[in-house]
Amino acid sequence: MSRLDVRKTYKLYIGGKFPRxxxxxxxEVVSASGEFxxxxxxxxxxxxxxxxxxxxxxxxxxxxxxxxxRGQVLYRxxxxxxxxxxxxxxxxxxxxxxxxxxxxxxxxxAIDRVVWYSGWTDKIAQVLGNLNPVAGPFFNVSAPEPTxxxxxxxxxxSSLLGLVSVVAPVIAxxxxxxxxxxxxxxxxxxxxxxxxxxxxxxxxxxNIVTAQTAEVATWLAAHRDVNAIDLTGVAGAEGVDWAxxxxxxxxxxxxxxxxxxxDGAPVEPDWNADPGLGRIRxxxxxxxxxxxxxx
Amino acid sequence: xxxxxxxxAPESRAIVTIEKSYGLFIDGAFTRPKATFPTVNPADETxxxxxxxxxxxxxxxxxxxxxxxxxxxxxxxxxxxxxKYLFRIARILxxxxxxxxxxxxxxxxxxxxxxxxFDVPTAAAHFFYHAGWADKLEYAGLGAPGDAPAxxxxxxxxxxxxxxxxxxxxxxxxxxxxxxxxxxxxxAETTPxxxxxxxxxxxxxxxxxxxxNIVTGDGRTGxxxxxxxxxDKIAFTGSTEVGKIIARSIAGTAKKATLELGGKAxxxxxxxxxxxxxxxxxxxxxxxxxxxxxxxxxRLLVQENIHDQVIAKxxxxxxxxxxxxxxxxxSDLGAINSREQLDRITMLVxxxxxxxxxxxxxxxxxxxxxxxxxxxxxxGVSQTHRVATEEIFGPVLTVxxxxxxQEAVAKANNSAYGLSAGVWTxxxxxxxxxxxxxxxxxxxxxxxxxxxxxxxxxxxxxxxxGREGGRHGLEAYVTTAPSTLTGAAR
Numbered sequence: 068m069s070r071l072d073v074r075k076t077y078k079l080y081i082g083g084k085f086p087r088x089x090x091x092x093x094x095e096v097v098s099a100s101g102e103f104x105x106x107x108x109x110x111x112x113x114x115x116x117x118x119x120x121x122x123x124x125x126x127x128x129x130x131x132x133x134x135x136x137r138g139q140v141l142y143r144x145x146x147x148x149x150x151x152x153x154x155x156x157x158x159x160x161x162x163x164x165x166x167x168x169x170x171x172x173x174x175x176x177a178i179d180r181v182v183w184y185s186g187w188t189d190k191i192a193q194v195l196g197n198l199n200p201v202a203g204p205f206f207n208v209s210a211p212e213p214t215x216x217x218x219x220x221x222x223x224x225s226s227l228l229g230l231v232s233v234v235a236p237v238i239a240x241x242x243x244x245x246x247x248x249x250x251x252x253x254x255x256x257x258x259x260x261x262x263x264x265x266x267x268x269x270x271x272x273x274n275i276v277t278a279q280t281a282e283v284a285t286w287l288a289a290h291r292d293v294n295a296i297d298l299t300g301v302a303g304a305e306g307v308d309w310a311x312x313x314x315x316x317x318x319x320x321x322x323x324x325x326x327x328x329x330d331g332a333p334v335e336p337d338w339n340a341d342p343g344l345g346r347i348r349x350x351x352x353x354x355x356x357x358x359x360x361x362x
Numbered sequence: 363x364x365x366x367x368x369x370x371a372p373e374s375r376a377i378v379t380i381e382k383s384y385g386l387f388i389d390g391a392f393t394r395p396k397a398t399f400p401t402v403n404p405a406d407e408t409x410x411x412x413x414x415x416x417x418x419x420x421x422x423x424x425x426x427x428x429x430x431x432x433x434x435x436x437x438x439x440x441x442x443x444x445x446k447y448l449f450r451i452a453r454i455l456x457x458x459x460x461x462x463x464x465x466x467x468x469x470x471x472x473x474x475x476x477x478x479x480f481d482v483p484t485a486a487a488h489f490f491y492h493a494g495w496a497d498k499l500e501y502a503g504l505g506a507p508g509d510a511p512a513x514x515x516x517x518x519x520x521x522x523x524x525x526x527x528x529x530x531x532x533x534x535x536x537x538x539x540x541x542x543x544x545x546x547x548x549x550a551e552t553t554p555x556x557x558x559x560x561x562x563x564x565x566x567x568x569x570x571x572x573x574x575n576i577v578t579g580d581g582r583t584g585x586x587x588x589x590x591x592x593x594d595k596i597a598f599t600g601s602t603e604v605g606k607i608i609a610r611s612i613a614g615t616a617k618k619a620t621l622e623l624g625g626k627a628x629x630x631x632x633x634x635x636x637x638x639x640x641x642x643x644x645x646x647x648x649x650x651x652x653x654x655x656x657x658x659x660x661r662l663l664v665q666e667n668i669h670d671q672v673i674a675k676x677x678x679x680x681x682x683x684x685x686x687x688x689x690x691x692x693s694d695l696g697a698i699n700s701r702e703q704l705d706r707i708t709m710l711v712x713x714x715x716x717x718x719x720x721x722x723x724x725x726x727x728x729x730x731x732x733x734x735x736x737x738x739x740x741x742g743v744s745q746t747h748r749v750a751t752e753e754i755f756g757p758v759l760t761v762x763x764x765x766x767x768q769e770a771v772a773k774a775n776n777s778a779y780g781l782s783a784g785v786w787t788x789x790x791x792x793x794x795x796x797x798x799x800x801x802x803x804x805x806x807x808x809x810x811x812x813x814x815x816x817x818x819x820x821x822x823x824x825x826x827x828g829r830e831g832g833r834h835g836l837e838a839y840v841t842t843a844p845s846t847l848t849g850a851a852r
Contacts, residue, residue, distance in 0.1 A: 131798075194503065199832050201814035202487065209818050209834060294823070310614020317609035319778070320602070320621065320824050328616070343506035352822050353834050356797045358807040 077107045077253070079114055079277060080260030082121030083270015089113045094279075096254060099164025107253045110278035112286045115245065118274035119292055122216045122243040125271030130213045130241035134189035141185030141239060144266040148178045151262060155227055155255060162226045162252040176339060177228040183342070184235035191240050191347055204360045211351035213241035214322055218287040220280060220300030226252035228338045230259060233299055236346035238272055242295075245287060246275045250304065253277035281306035288315040295322035295350050302326050302333035309333055324349045368684075371691040373474045378465045380555065383412035386420055386578060387561035389427035390571025393420070399580075401554055404471035405688050405697040405732045413554045416577035421546070421586040424575040428517040428544040429592055431572030436544050437514060437847050445496030448540055450567040452489035455482065455532075458563070462556055466528055467688040469555040471697030471733070472651055474689050484813060485532035488831075491815035492536035495836060499541060502833055505842040512840035514542035515594035515618060519587045522557075523600045524550035524699050525654040525755075531557055533830045534597050535574060536815075541839040543595070546575045548587055552700045554578040585611075593617060597838065599656075602753075602779070602824050620828025620838040622656070622820055624753045625781030627802065628774035629659030629810060630764075633668045635786035639808065641675045644759070647784060647810035649683065649737055652695055653757040654703070656825075657782035659810050660754060663770050666763040673741060673761065680737050681724040695757060698733040707735050707756030714740050714749035714760070745776060753779070767792060771799040780822030784810045803829070 077096075078085040087093075092109040129137070148155070152174055160170035196210035217237045222229030226249050237244045248256035260275045276283065280300060284307055288296055296316050301309040309326055316323050324346070326333035385393035398412035416424070436444070455462065462485075463477040472481075495502065504512035518538045522530035527549055538545050549557035557576050564574045577583055581604075588596055588608050595618040598608055602623040612619055629647050631640050647659025664672050688696035698704045715721050719740040728734040735756055743750050743760045750760050764770040774783055783802040785793055793807045803821045806812060813819065818829035828838045 197833060199814065199816040199818070201812070201817050203812070203814070205809070205812060207814070207817050209832060214822075308614075313613035314610045317606050317613060320606060320609060320623075320826060322827055341506070341508050343509060345506070348837075352803065353818050353820070353829050354797075354803060354805065354822075355818050355832075356805045356807060357809055357812050357817070358793065359809050 074105070077105050077257040077277065079108050079110055080257070080264070080273070080275040081114065081118045082124070082274065083264060085260070089117070096251070098161040104161055105254060107257070107277045110247070110276035110283060112283060114276050114278070115247070115283045115286050116290070118245040118276055119216060119290055121271035121274050122245050123292055125243045125269055126215060128269055129238070129243055129272045132241070134192070137239065137241065138185045138188035140267045141181060141188065141235065144262060144268065145178050145181040145185060147262045147266045148181060151258070152178070154258060158255045158258055159227050162254055163224070173228050177231045180228065180231050180342070181235055184239045187347065188239050191351070194344070195348065195351065199355070206358045206360055207355065209353050209355040211240065212354050214350045214352050215242060215294030216292060217242045217244050217350050218290070218293045218296040219244050219246045220284055220296070220298055220304070221246050221248050221256065222300050222335050223249045223251065223280070223303040224335050225338050227255040227259065229335065230256055232338050232342060233297055233346065234273060236342070237297070237350050240347055240351050242350050243272045244274065245293065246273060247280055247283055247287065247300065248275055248277045249300070250278065250280045280304040284312055285315060288312040288321070289318055291319050293321060295324070297324040297349075298326050299324065299336070302335045322349065368692045370687070372687060373464055373467075373689045373691060375464060375468070375689065378461045378468070380411050380465070384554070384558050384578070385414050386416050386424065387558065387574075387576040388420070388424045389575065390565070392561070401469060401552060403468050403732075404699050405729070407731050410468060411555065413558070413578045416579040416583045418586045421577055421583065421590060424546045424577050425517055425590050425592050427572035427575055428546050431570055432514070432516050432544040433847060435570045436573050437516070437542055439542070441497030441499060441542070444539065444542060445493045447567055447569055448489050448493030448496060448536060451563055451569070452486045452493060454563045454566050455486040455489060459483065459486070462528060462559060464689065465559055466556050467696065469553045470524065470527060471688050471699050473693040473696045474691055475693065476651060481526055481529045484815070485529045488532040488536045488815045492540035496540040499836065499840070502836050504837055504840055509842040510844050512842055513845050515839065515841055516543060517593050518543045518545050518595045518597060518839070519590065519593040520545055520547040520597045521584045521587065521600065522547065522549055524553040525651060525656070527553040528556040528560065530599050531560060537830070537835050537839050538597070539573065541836060543839055544573050546577060546587060546593070548577050548579065548584050551580040588612070595619065595839070598622070602826070605826055618838070618841070620820070620830070621826035622828070622830060623824065623826035625656045625658070625779045625821065625825050626661055626751065626753050626777050627657055627659050627782040627784065628661045628663050629784035630663045630770045630774060630786065630796070631665060631668070631672060632787035632789070632792070633665040634788050636788060636808070637668070637672065637675065640786040641672065641679055643784065643786060643808070643810045644676060645679055645683070648759045649695060649757050650811050652698055652735070654699060654755050655811065657804060657811065659784050660759060661750060662759055662761045663764050663773055664761060666765050669763050673739070676739065677722065677724070680739070683724065683737055685726050685728065685734070685736060687729075695737065698735050698756060701733055703755065704733040704735060707754055707758060710749055710752060710754045711738060711740065711758055714743065714747055717747045717749070719743045719747060719749060719760070745773060751777065767796065771796065775799070775801045778824040781825035782806065
């Protein structure tokens, strides 16, 4: 007789801990073919707010870490992802309805993407910053700094590759993140949070809330202690009006990363394309420092 | 300390010809004036000219002209040729510098010393700087390998404030044109004249019709421009309140925006600072342009043990400031731009005094006509006072103290704004540490209020987003989305 397997409880990831939703709610997650996979925690407005508090608390340490250190930590994430490859292949295959082979390619691409961003951490300032030749006896330098706490609506369809493609560029430059996972495909995101928790990523740097996007996105977009929001995950999210979210974000002039559009409607980007610098550029602020030169 | 008495040294107004009334500058020509309103000299309340209130139909014509110019000429012109037009404009601004300086002082109220030595030469410098970029955009690191080449958005709506009318025009128009966009610009309601004179410069430069269009009017004109469906990008400098309205109004559209908004900059003086230089920096930081500067050093944070010494020196220095006729070359401070702004300054300072701040101004005789406010210090201010959190936008310095660098940083960053900050200390490592900690787009160390076309300017948090100037400023004016123009040159 075969052994009964021990199932995992899928929980939220906030401030480096794995709480259930404060609301006590959960929701049924099914595979692409409709089979029961798990009950995921259904994050609430309060969970999102707790996550913002955790992200804010983690910001000084993470943004103040050296770029080299952040690169090492991100590379460690890739190492641990690789070690859990089989588990991710299984979860991505079930969530996205892919063959094992196709899911394997997706997981490989996700790992490689984290490696790519890990190498960016200590290049960003060199590529996006510069010395400015002002017309006077002054030293003048411009360099990017992290924007702060970034809300991320993770893509709905691509549950792992899409997820790491939106989270990695946010944290590479030193931001901290509050991520709302794919509503229908949250399981790889929860397992990814376990990777983060065991990869030297300080608690609170990435917080992941599994939730119904339409229920919590407004609170994240309107939150006064969130500095920027990535709306990528509005594509394919039921009942979400991205224009309304962008309008909420104007309340404290959040930087808004708009969804990709096709014929005016949000679409999920092609995650296999070269990511470019756009997502890093979107979540940094240029600071310029002047000092006189003289004897 | 006695103030040296100087004989008046007024700059002549004869160099500038102001028309009785102005139309709008659309498609390379001025329209007939209509629905006019007066623009006054804030120094004596005399009417300088009547200007037209552009309505939605006028805005529509201006946007259509800009679209035609983009699709027909400007978007297809080589960068090298575009650049040469910008060089021409820079040269004409230099040639007509004195005329612009006098006109700007008349319409804005700022001292001729400032328009002559700062506003106009820096405006020309912006055109000169950006002229050189026009044919070098592929070297600017915009986009990534594999992206389509960076290209213009198309039609850009630009709304500029009244504190630096010509300079803000230059900050906006120069990068827009260099990158191949065409422009509809709205100058501020109270300071339209230098923009209308700039229209003449465009004509003298033979700039193709419709590349630059200038529509005058109040906030309704601005709203019509922002909401116009054929505008691709908006560049706004002004209040945070209006900036938020713009951000809301473009939500869910394809329009892009850069917003350069308010500030409440901390100017932080450590006890090891070069005090005499710091005092000059404090004075320049807050009284430059009558304090009507978004990045003004309006919150003085002085280390507690040197508070009394710094205040004593400041008071001594303020007694030597000359407030008066903007056209007098000896004037350090001119008039406040409008009655509305004067009322706001008065209201906020009164609120500060009511909340417990102590107010001090040097003895000075203000003209009886016009809008005037004396240089003012508010001491004994606490963090929660309105005068410590709200932007006054006038010649008013609020003074707070701190004991440790950590406390200075906490107080400086305790603001919804994050445009600029100042640090004064002789300790190099502390300057760099402070510069890292301050949440501000520009940090001036042992100096203040320095600007240069090559130096990016713009804020954190509710001071807005996007940068103007430098390589970074180009980013706001280009996109890597595929071009809609066929056969466009670069």
